[in-house]
Amino acid sequence: MMAQTQIQTESTPVLEVRDLTQRFGGLTAVNDFNVKLMPGELSGLIGPNGAGKTTIFNLVSGFYQPTDGQIFVDGIPTAGLKPHKVTALGAARTFQNIRLWNDMTVLDNIRVAQHYQLGYGFFHAIVRSKRYRAREEQVAKEAEELLDVFDLKRHAEELPKNLPYGTQRKLEIARALSSHPKLLLLDEPAAGLNSADAKELIRLIRWIHETFHVTIWMIEHHMDVMMELCTQIKVIDFGETIAEGSAEHVRNHPAVMTAYLGDENI
Amino acid sequence: MKKYSLNMLLVVFAIGLLLAAHFRMIDGYIQIVVMTIGINIMMSTSLNLVNGNMGEFTCGHAAFMCVGAYISSILSVFCFGTKFGDPLLPAASVVIVFPIILLIGGAVAAISSLLVSVPSFKTRDDYLAIISIAVNYMVISAIENMDFVGGSRGFQGMKDTVWAMTDVLDGPWMLFWVINFTVFAVWVIRRFISSTYGKGVNAIRQDEVAAEIMSVNTNKIKIINFMVAAGLAGCAGGLYAHIIGYVNPQSFNILKSTEALVMVYLGGMGSLSGAIISAIIFTCLLEVLRSQAIIDALLSPVTFIFPDWEPSAGVIKWVMIPLLLVIVMQFRSEGIMGNRELGDVFPKLKKFYRFK
Numbered sequence: 001m002m003a004q005t006q007i008q009t010e011s012t013p014v015l016e017v018r019d020l021t022q023r024f025g026g027l028t029a030v031n032d033f034n035v036k037l038m039p040g041e042l043s044g045l046i047g048p049n050g051a052g053k054t055t056i057f058n059l060v061s062g063f064y065q066p067t068d069g070q071i072f073v074d075g076i077p078t079a080g081l082k083p084h085k086v087t088a089l090g091a092a093r094t095f096q097n098i099r100l101w102n103d104m105t106v107l108d109n110i111r112v113a114q115h116y117q118l119g120y121g122f123f124h125a126i127v128r129s130k131r132y133r134a135r136e137e138q139v140a141k142e143a144e145e146l147l148d149v150f151d152l153k154r155h156a157e158e159l160p161k162n163l164p165y166g167t168q169r170k171l172e173i174a175r176a177l178s179s180h181p182k183l184l185l186l187d188e189p190a191a192g193l194n195s196a197d198a199k200e201l202i203r204l205i206r207w208i209h210e211t212f213h214v215t216i217w218m219i220e221h222h223m224d225v226m227m228e229l230c231t232q233i234k235v236i237d238f239g240e241t242i243a244e245g246s247a248e249h250v251r252n253h254p255a256v257m258t259a260y261l262g263d264e265n266i
Numbered sequence: 267m268k269k270y271s272l273n274m275l276l277v278v279f280a281i282g283l284l285l286a287a288h289f290r291m292i293d294g295y296i297q298i299v300v301m302t303i304g305i306n307i308m309m310s311t312s313l314n315l316v317n318g319n320m321g322e323f324t325c326g327h328a329a330f331m332c333v334g335a336y337i338s339s340i341l342s343v344f345c346f347g348t349k350f351g352d353p354l355l356p357a358a359s360v361v362i363v364f365p366i367i368l369l370i371g372g373a374v375a376a377i378s379s380l381l382v383s384v385p386s387f388k389t390r391d392d393y394l395a396i397i398s399i400a401v402n403y404m405v406i407s408a409i410e411n412m413d414f415v416g417g418s419r420g421f422q423g424m425k426d427t428v429w430a431m432t433d434v435l436d437g438p439w440m441l442f443w444v445i446n447f448t449v450f451a452v453w454v455i456r457r458f459i460s461s462t463y464g465k466g467v468n469a470i471r472q473d474e475v476a477a478e479i480m481s482v483n484t485n486k487i488k489i490i491n492f493m494v495a496a497g498l499a500g501c502a503g504g505l506y507a508h509i510i511g512y513v514n515p516q517s518f519n520i521l522k523s524t525e526a527l528v529m530v531y532l533g534g535m536g537s538l539s540g541a542i543i544s545a546i547i548f549t550c551l552l553e554v555l556r557s558q559a560i561i562d563a564l565l566s567p568v569t570f571i572f573p574d575w576e577p578s579a580g581v582i583k584w585v586m587i588p589l590l591l592v593i594v595m596q597f598r599s600e601g602i603m604g605n606r607e608l609g610d611v612f613p614k615l616k617k618f619y620r621f622k
Contacts (some may be wrong), residue, residue, distance in 0.1 A: 061479055063475075063479075082478070082483070082485075083478045083479050084478050084479070084480075084481045084482060084483050084484070087479060087480065087481040088481055092479075092480075093479060095475075095476070095479075099473045099475065099476040100473075100476070101468065101469050101472040101473055101476065101477075102472055103468070103471075103472055103605065104465065104468055104469065104472065108462075108465055111462045111465065112462060112465045112466055112468075112469045112477075112480065112482065113480040113481065114462070114481070115462070115463070115466055115480070115481045115482045115483070116481035118462060118463055120463065121463070122458065122463065122490050122494075124463075125457060125458055125461035125463045125464060126454055126457050126458060128457065132461070136461070136462060139462055175480060176480075179480065179481050
């Protein structure tokens with residue numbers, strides 16, 4: 001216990017959210033939300049539909065500017081940063097509904113996701129300068145390596161829309177990882193997968209967590225996936241945090257039961 | 267060597283064209299048609315960059331052509347014409363200065379594209395289309411109200427520059443510049459769009475949210491894409507002005523923008539080779555349908571029934587061409603090439619060219 005506290009004080013949290021509040025007109029989507037993710041953590045965020053989970057992800061990835069509160073990615077405040085800057089800081093994410101670029105090959109999908117570290121501009125692209133060639137080679141090499149470890153290399157020249165659903169999910173995660181994130185936000189990765197695919201996904205996420213040394217924060221409705229993977233789970237409902245702790249603790253928490261199943265008195 | 271055979275063929279064709287024009291083997295009319303094809307290729311490929319590759323619907327592309335045409339015309343008259351007083355530069359320097367003038371025209375047109383690209387951060391689709399039409403009208407009305415460039419009467423005097431070039435060396439100079447700038451335009455677009463940097467443009471079309479989240483600076487890419495497109499359209503405008511020797515704001519009105527749109531949709535969205543092919547077909551068709559004899563022949567069944575009707579080619583042309591577009595959209599809505607390139611349709615062709 002002592003050792004763990006020491007590690008925690010020494011390293012900066014990958015993600016720190018302080019008193020985050022988001023209001024849309026009269027609706028408070030997120031209220032006073034706090035979270036701190038240390039490097040290497042794999043934790044989850046659950047809640048009934050409309051609880052504000054995706055809103056929190058949108059806030060962290062810079063899509064919305066919070067009404068109140070602060071977000072730090074790797075110790076750097078993200079206030080006022082555009083999403084592409086937040087990604088460059090090291091927070092990548094996937095989407096609830098798969099958002100791949102469907103008319104671009106699988107390889108190009110991975111390559112374009114490295115825009116933040118291209119390091120050349122329009123004129124380099126036109127004159128095909130030395131820097132352009134060096135960078136482009138590097139990007140292609142990294143993309144191919146990534147496809148290789150994800151066992152997607154045989155699909156490299158295919159269009160994502162022609163791939164099976166599970167493979168598309170995998171590709172989307174691979175694309176998110178191509179930006180070398182420190183924090184990976186997974187928004188319902190198991191949505192639409194059958195139980196066999198979900199098992200495969202559990203293995204995949206665990207493998208990513210170990211291989212890429214990335215902190216993972218995920219939203220998921222499949223409780224078995226969450227129980228299997230996450231060490232820490234936060235439960236929110238109507239934008240309020242109602243419970244947090246280990247999977248076992250959360251599962252038997254009365255407030256969670258009420259949020260999901262309704263009050264037994266009614 | 268085999269890899270470059272198509273490229274070589276194009277070079278040989280271009281040189282052959284220039285020689286033929288120089289030794290008066292093809293007359294002035296054919297030259298004008300060839301130059302119009304070049305300008306239309308520049309217009310359609312550059313508009314394709316915005317409408318095809320980025321998927322933003324803009325229909326005011328002639329505005330940028332107009333800016334480029336006027337800026338390069340004014341500069342050209344200042345430098346080599348007598349309209350604003352003595353020429354600023356010696357006539358012998360025209361061969362070097364002329365392309366620079368065209369590029370400056372393109373650069374100013376590129377800057378003017380901010381009028382469309384900045385609103386495009388927040389608006390899309392129909393709203394952006396309306397903005398682009400508004401910009402088209404803004405540019406035309408602004409120039410119509412500038413008396414020192416002739417206002418609605420138009421502006422001329424650019425022929426001095428062309429004559430200065432023939433004084434230096436006799437030859438089909440404008441044809442030479444049109445060929446060079448057309449190749450330049452296609453080259454720039456191809457290199458831009460095939461780089462990982464430029465593929466961000468395609469990513470924006472397919473999913474802008476995903477593009478932004480996957481670290482593509484969408485606003486910057488939009489500005490650059492609009493600038494490239496408008497800049498090349500501006501160069502095309504400069505060439506047009508010097509070929510005709512006269513510019514009028516109304517020659518860059520919504521009809522001209524529509525012509526560019528028709529070429530893009532005919533060729534297929536997002537296909538560079540499609541845009542080139544459709545520009546060639548479209549321009550040739552326009553010229554062919556100017557012939558009264560052909561119109562009469564095409565309409566002979568109708569005129570047989572209604573002998574009193576005497577169709578005029580100038581009018582019927584604008585019935586035929588939109589009709590063609592309707593037919594193409596009905597039976598092949600993706601255009602001639604779809605979003606594929608020539609090399610994708612005929613894979614064997616890939617062996618014969620390298621185009622990077």
